[in-house]
Amino acid sequence: MWSDLFTIPALPMIVGAIILPLLPKSLRSTTFLLFPLISLAIVWTLPDGTLVAVEFMRYTLIVCKVDQLSRVFGIIFAFIAFAGGIYSFHIRETGQQVAALVYAGCAIGITFAGDLLTLVMFWELMAIASAYLVWARRTADSERAGMRYLLVHLFGGSMLLGGILLHVAETGSLEIIRLSESGTLASWLILGGVALNAAVPPLHAWLADAYPRATITGAVFLSAFTTKSAVYVLARMFPGMEILLIFGVIMTLYGVVFAVLANDIREVLAYHIISQVGYMVAGIGIGTEMALNGAVAHAYSHILYKALLFMGAGVVLHTTGTSKFSGLGGLAKSQPVTLWLFMVGAFSISGFPLFNGFISKSMIVSAAGEAHVDTAMLLLMLASVGTFLSIGLKIPALTWFGADRDIAVTKPPVNMHVAMVVVAVLCFVYGVVPSLLYNMLPYSVTYEPYTAYHLMETVQILVFTFVAFWMLRSKFVSHPTITLDTDWFYRKPAGFLRRLVVDSLGQVFDWVEEKIMIGVKKIAIRARNPLTFARNLQAVNPASSERADFDPDVYRPPAELLIALILLGVVALFGMIVLL
Amino acid sequence: MKRWQWIAISLLTVASLVVEFNIEHGDHWWSSIPAFYILFGFAGCTAIIFFSKTLGKLFLQREEDYYDVE
Amino acid sequence: MDLSLLLHDTLAIGPISLITLVGLVVLTIEALHNKTENINCWISLVGLAAALVLSLVQLPTTGTAFSDMIATGGYASFFSAVFAAAGLLTVMLSKSYIKKQSIEHGEYYAILLFAIVGMMLMAAATDLVTLFLGLELMSLSFYILAGFVRRRNESNEAALKYFLLGAFATGFLLYGIALLYGSAGTTHIPSIVGKAGMLASSTMFLIGCGLLLIGFAFKIAAVPFHMWVPDVYEGSPTTVSGFMSTGGKAAAFAAVLVVFAPALVRGVEPVRDVLAVIAALSMIVGNVIAIAQTSIKRMLAYSSIAHAGYILVGVIAANSYGAQGVLFYLVAYTMMNVGAFGILSYLESEDGKNVSFDDYRGLSASRPTLALLMGIFMFSLTGIPPFAGFFGKYYVFAGAVQAGYTWLAILGVLMSVISAYYYLRLVVLMYFSEREQDAPVIAVPTSGLGMAALVLSAIALLGFGIYPSVVLNFISHFF
Known part of the structure; x- marks a missing residue:
């Protein structure tokens, strides 16, 4: 069973991503090319109907399922990772190389996934790896664009995850099936999540926002994997x-x-x-x-x-x-x-x-x-x-x-x-x-x-x-102009919304805390010496009113008052007993 | 655009028209219109250019620092 | 008193007795000798390791001790193991931290150990009185630990705020216990849960539940009883914050899951509805306010409020998925939060500075290992596979959907997306930003133990993420 895992096409890419930083810098670009080729060889030689299943949590996950449809996508994904590797041969930044390998590996993982949980795990990881390729450009512009890209993609991933959770609850199965005629909330959510990755308007604005700001070599990878793996899922499920x-x-x-x-x-x-x-x-x-x-x-x-x-x-x-x-x-x-x-x-x-x-x-x-x-x-x-x-x-x-x-x-x-x-x-x-x-x-x-x-x-x-x-x-x-697109709806109001929602929520709690502190202070003054209620505390200086009511030398309740209060208490007690 | 390039294009056009009138047509409503694709290419391109430019000028194009209030 | 029975029971609650003993030993050594810091640290480590092993050994067999007031084995041992592990990591991280902050006293370890005892008692409680005992022991220990850096105002403020608000919340809890006793006729928790269906119509019972809920909500830092969290976490010594946010929360949730057991939650509708509202509010408020934070410590504090919300969803689900999800989530959360606070404590300056986002710019260049570890913790907190955080959330939300609380699951998933903003913003700053030119360079003493703790947490997160069955096999028997 363990040897079966080595036939998963995505594995060489992920393993490669882990190995690459450990190699000496001079070897990295060359070794990079090795892993897509290994994946390609695996994809080419795996027969149709191959199934690799893994017991995980309570499910049986099918991490690799091969048929004509997944094979053809797998071939081109592996190949283009190889070509991208040649194109980025001159890149010395390990982070980009690792990210590209993980990205391509996840796309291949999605292609051969046999169940929804495997799919969504690769989906989410893919968002992070691809976001790296945008951030790696290291301009202020790309930093913000990368964050927008990531948040939009995690949002799509959450739609997908939500749909999958519902689907599993309804059908009890994680199997990837055709949902074209389903019409349930679960299938619409899954469709929404996949459509976002496929850049279907109005969920497409991230593409034209992030891709021009990505690194030179990263954009080559970006152009291939996110949208086409989504197309694969659409072809499979819808x-x-x-x-x-x-x-x-x-x-x-x-x-x-x-x-x-x-x-x-x-x-x-x-x-x-x-x-x-x-x-x-x-x-x-x-x-x-x-x-x-x-x-x-x-x-x-x-x-x-x-x-x-x-x-x-x-x-x-x-x-x-x-x-x-x-x-x-x-x-x-x-x-x-x-x-x-x-x-x-x-x-x-x-x-x-x-x-x-x-x-x-x-x-x-x-x-x-x-x-x-x-x-x-x-x-x-x-x-x-x-x-x-x-x-x-x-x-x-x-x-x-x-x-x-x-x-x-x-x-x-x-x-x-x-x-x-x-x-x-x-x-x-x-x-x-x-x-x-x-x-x-x-x-x-x-x-x-x-x-x-x-x-x-x-x-x-x-x-x-x-x-x-x-x-x-x-x-x-x-x-020198820019063109507005549907991301205007969340980019323009961003600052205003942040002030409205984030800051004001914090301010609400701060305001409540302030009011309570004021109230507590007032009560504390009274509580120090309750007899200030009995005696008309028309002090004095408001500035020194605090001192006025808590000066033990100045204000000591007379013994008569205390005895009177005790007698009052005794009478009240007996009265209650007698009456009730 | 050099002269020979224009000549080459004209030859291509003529060749395509010759071919068009000598083969079976498809069965769509436009298949019987002669030189349909010539008109389609020309009119389509023009339409796209004008439509996009108008849309841009009216609604969509802004200065490069439009979002920079962040 | 039958001596042999007493001895038998003391051994039965092995980890608890052991840690108590170790704590007392540490205290004694501290009182009698000078220059005892190292010894006390190592004694604590050994004791905690022994407790961890003992808990795991006792896991398969379940039973009760002390006339049915404390549970042994199973659920109790699982949590004992979690607390011992959390304690182990915290002590490893504390050794150099408390030296840096000049609070290197043996009492630190002793009080930490007593807090762990309290936590273990809370998780093992089968009686409301035992629960209260454990809760108070844990809380008092934390009050002291929060204010341990006596010379600093923030620490004193943290301790006092925690103490006052905590005592107030304990009052609610106690009153709730009283009402529950009044309506159910017993303080034995399983009996109360068993009668919950019948008692659901009793107003006294409902009010008792409500008060109990308030008390617990305070401890787990759920909205609207969360106000103490940011100031307390920020002012306390960082390793203590890490421990409070994980061990304290885990202990409270362990108790919540025992008292508000699936049977009770399903049987008493009002309790379920109130819990749902609290969970939703916690998820929203925690995440939204965390966005605005500039101090990583405060951000982690607000995010812990959000995580309390996620875990509560599992309690509301009240089915095996939900309950197992709660336990798995707590294990994962312990690893990642102790780790995150641990890195903060590692890089913190002597006067408690250097914990804001801007201080971490370009960390990947100056401290690549730490940046990588922090990245792992941040990814896990966001819920990115293959780290354990993702599976904790998956389980909890799957449970909610199965129980019909789809809206809660969807809310939770959406809020997780928001959390990506502030967690991953740190990663972006560490990896893609340049360090400011005139930023002061903090001399960070290397601590072998500290690094070991961080690396262990990260490996555990990855390991539990890829092989969740390691944990799940243990907990699947409980529900």
């Missing part, structure tokens, strides 16, 4: 829910609109994560075999080309010191390699033939067509237009072409380009030989992307998006 189709389509367009306004390369890319995940969510919402295949294929492709795009943006940030369009332009001459590797990613995301976006995105769009949700299909195509616009046209235009601001450019470490080449090659390979990807998908594939119709459609859309962009290119001047 396929075919119509609400997902609606929200998915909204997401695709939402991301596109905001990307047009964004002033930072990584912010554009972040909003396009939302947009592309929208395709996946919509595909899951449609729920047919082809749609689910498409969602999975698109997740796979997206991890590859989005990482590539973030890598490119990271190189720009590393070499120029800024990722804001208002500070960039005219870099084509000084960074042609970066530019063209970035463009591979841009072509992929835009769905150019010969790249992996073409073979995956269109599967979802076609699935929408086959399921006869024509409006959705059109809107998804519209989002493609916007994608090419922002990433294939706007970013290069403002970063590498356009006004030459004569920016000082340093040379990037060679491993960054190596990583980009590795990923770019894969984008191309999958685009040219789609069956390599199709064979890994959970359902059998009858889709053929390279049809004349599809090529015609793609060429016409892309060419004329370009034409429209060219004619309106004067609109794409960069301004």
